[in-house]
Each structure stands twice: as C-alpha cells, then as structure tokens.
Amino acid sequence: MSDVPLIWTSHGNMLVSLLDYRTEWDFQPTYIKLTESYFLGDELVRQSAHVYDKQGITASGQAAQI
Amino acid sequence: MATSFKTELLNGIHAFGTTVVRGATTKDSFKAALYLASATVNASTTAYSATNEVTGTNYTAGGVAVTNATVPTSSGTTSYWTPSASFAWTTVTLATAFDCVLLYNSTQADKAVSVHTFGSTTITAGNFTLTMPTNDSTTGLLRIA
Numbered sequence: 001m002s003d004v005p006l007i008w009t010s011h012g013n014m015l016v017s018l019l020d021y022r023t024e025w026d027f028q029p030t031y032i033k034l035t036e037s038y039f040l041g042d043e044l045v046r047q048s049a050h051v052y053d054k055q056g057i058t059a060s061g062q063a064a065q066i
Numbered sequence: 067m068a069t070s071f072k073t074e075l076l077n078g079i080h081a082f083g084t085t086v087v088r089g090a091t092t093k094d095s096f097k098a099a100l101y102l103a104s105a106t107v108n109a110s111t112t113a114y115s116a117t118n119e120v121t122g123t124n125y126t127a128g129g130v131a132v133t134n135a136t137v138p139t140s141s142g143t144t145s146y147w148t149p150s151a152s153f154a155w156t157t158v159t160l161a162t163a164f165d166c167v168l169l170y171n172s173t174q175a176d177k178a179v180s181v182h183t184f185g186s187t188t189i190t191a192g193n194f195t196l197t198m199p200t201n202d203s204t205t206g207l208l209r210i211a
C-alpha cells in the first residue's frame with residue numbers, strides 16, 4: 001500500500017509531486033474567487049474554482065405616500 | 067411597507083395578480099444552473115433555459131438542487147433568504163468560460179429568481195463551489211429592503 005498523494009486530473013490519477021500547483025485570487029466587491037490550477041509541464045491538467053458570494057442582491061420595496 | 071409583508075412575499079402568501087394553484091403548503095424546490103460568459107442572463111431573464119447553459123463532463127443540464135433548510139425571515143425592515151448550503155459541482159470539466167449562476171424555481175415552471183455573477187471561470191477535471199453569503203439583512207442572497 002502506498003501513501004503517496006494522488007490527485008485526479010484530465011489524465012486520471014497522478015502523483016501530486018509531479019505537478020506544479022498555482023493559485024490565483026480575485027477580490028471583488030461582491031465576491032472572492034480562488035482558482036487552483038495544476039500543471040504538468042505547460043499543460044493544465046486540473047483546475048478548480050471556489051467562489052464566496054460576499055453579498056446577495058436587494059430589491060427595494062417602496063409604498064407610495066398618501 | 068410592512069416588513070411582515072416583505073417576508074410573506076418570499077413565502078408566496080400574497081397574490082395581487084393571477085397566481086398558480088398550489089397543491090400543498092410545502093415550499094417550492096429551487097435549482098442553480100451555470101451559464102456561459104457569452105450568454106445574456108440578467109434581470110430580464112424570466113425562466114431557466116438550456117440555451118447557453120454550460121456543458122461538459124459530469125455537468126447535468128438544469129444544474130444542481132438548492133438546499134433550502136432556512137425559512138425567510140427579517141431583521142429591521144429587511145426580509146431575506148439564503149440557501150443553507152453551497153452550490154457545488156464536483157469533478158467537472160467546463161472548458162468554455164462561464165460567469166454566472168441562475169437561481170430558479172423548479173416547482174413553478176422553472177421561473178427565474180435571481181442571477182449572480184462571479185467573473186469568467188473554467189474548470190478542468192476539478193470542482194466548482196459557490197459559497198453562500200451570511201444569511202442576514204445586509205448580505206443575504208435575496209433581500210427585500
């Protein structure tokens with residue numbers, strides 16, 4: 001039994017140690033996005049993204065004055 | 067405007083116009099679908115459509131079910147509701163850029179609820195998660211102020 005960490009990629013399970021791991025953060029007023037990428041050489045073999053919606057949307061209810 | 071009325075709108079209590087026949091008092095089911103960055107999905111969108119929805123490995127047309135375990139409520143004069151779990155797609159490949167999610171009512175003829183954008187994104191043999199905001203009167207996903 002091996003305890004070498006593997007990760008699923010577009011080429012199937014691969015050794016994590018063979019891949020170049022990069023992250024990119026995108027901070028916006030309404031969301032934060034983290035993109036995680038794994039490269040085998042120049043080839044992108046896995047990419048995930050995680051978005052945190054900081055704020056939903058508001059509808060304004062207004063009743064007329066009489 | 068009564069704050070209770072705002073919450074009751076979220077609960078489908080009032081009908082000033084033609085409404086639907088409800089078979090029960092249970093809440094509706096909602097779904098979340100992803101759309102391509104090239105699509106026009108906005109406040110004018112009236113219902114879910116498969117046109118310009120993302121396609122790819124392990125993505126099912128129509129999107130994912132929305133977990134709704136928290137009823138609408140209010141604080142101050144604002145009523146709000148937020149799904150009680152993230153929207154998640156696992157081990158998908160979505161090669162064409164997408165940038166928004168449409169929340170829609172799958173019980174009521176797939177009628178649109180809201181659109182939320184998050185910038186151009188692609189996924190390769192990976193996961194996409196959309197974590198919900200804090201469910202309160204200032205950040206909740208849907209708010210009537």
